[in-house]
Amino acid sequence: MSQNIFLCSETVRPSTRWLDAFPEGVCHERRTLVTAARPGDVIWVESGRGDWLEDLGTLVRSLPGCHLVVVSMTPDGAEAVAVLDRGARAYCHALAVPSVFRDVELVVRHGGLWVGPELMTRVVGAAGRALAPHAEVPQALLSGREAEVVHEVVNGLSNKEIAAKLGITERTVKAHMGAIFEKLGVRDRLQLVLRLSEHGNVPLPVH
Numbered sequence: 147m148s149q150n151i152f153l154c155s156e157t158v159r160p161s162t163r164w165l166d167a168f169p170e171g172v173c174h175e176r177r178t179l180v181t182a183a184r185p186g187d188v189i190w191v192e193s194g195r196g197d198w199l200e201d202l203g204t205l206v207r208s209l210p211g212c213h214l215v216v217v218s219m220t221p222d223g224a225e226a227v228a229v230l231d232r233g234a235r236a237y238c239h240a241l242a243v244p245s246v247f248r249d250v251e252l253v254v255r256h257g258g259l260w261v262g263p264e265l266m267t268r269v270v271g272a273a274g275r276a277l278a279p280h281a282e283v284p285q286a287l288l289s290g291r292e293a294e295v296v297h298e299v300v301n302g303l304s305n306k307e308i309a310a311k312l313g314i315t316e317r318t319v320k321a322h323m324g325a326i327f328e329k330l331g332v333r334d335r336l337q338l339v340l341r342l343s344e345h346g347n348v349p350l351p352v353h
Contacts, residue, residue: 148186150251153179156190164217167244168251176201185211185306188251191216192240194347199228206233213254219243223268226261230336236260258333263304270335271302287329295322300342 150171152160217240235254
């Protein structure tokens with residue numbers, strides 16, 4: 147059975163909220179982690195430990211099949227991008243409530259990425275601006291309204307902001323997002339932006 151493992155040290159320990167979320171979770175120091183972890187385990191790493199970013203990349207390479215999650219006491223958009231760039235699957239607040247920790251676990255175990263709603267919007271906006279010259283909305287696959295929603299996602303707008311701009315309800319935006327994800331074969335906003343940037347070279351699902 148897969149585990150939740152928190153990377154501990156003399157000064158770093160999981161929060162009581164993390165322990166509440168995962169009563170069966172375990173702690174390992176760096177020296178024992180590689181031998182203790184198995185494919186499918188979720189490895190939780192706290193940011194800010196010296197050269198932790200470089201170490202994160204090493205952990206990703208040395209723990210194939212594991213899902214690495216970074217927790218931070220001061221979540222930051224730039225740090226989130228750096229974390230994902232090094233192969234982690236999620237980034238969240240170190241003092242999140244237990245239900246959020248369990249949601250993060252569920253998302254990464256199913257192959258998704260998690261950086262939280264606010265940071266995700268900021269990260270997607272940054273990615274959208276960087277990839278804008280290459281992004282192409284597949285009009286043949288989407289309805290006119292869905293294409294409008296995609297355009298605003300690439301611009302970094304949240305569901306609430308998209309609803310206000312397009313004059314529709316936030317619930318309707320969520321419904322459009324679900325249809326868009328299904329049609330384009332993606333799991334989240336970041337994958338959506340990346341897929342659009344590749345649209346000219348990567349075939350999209352035909353529905």
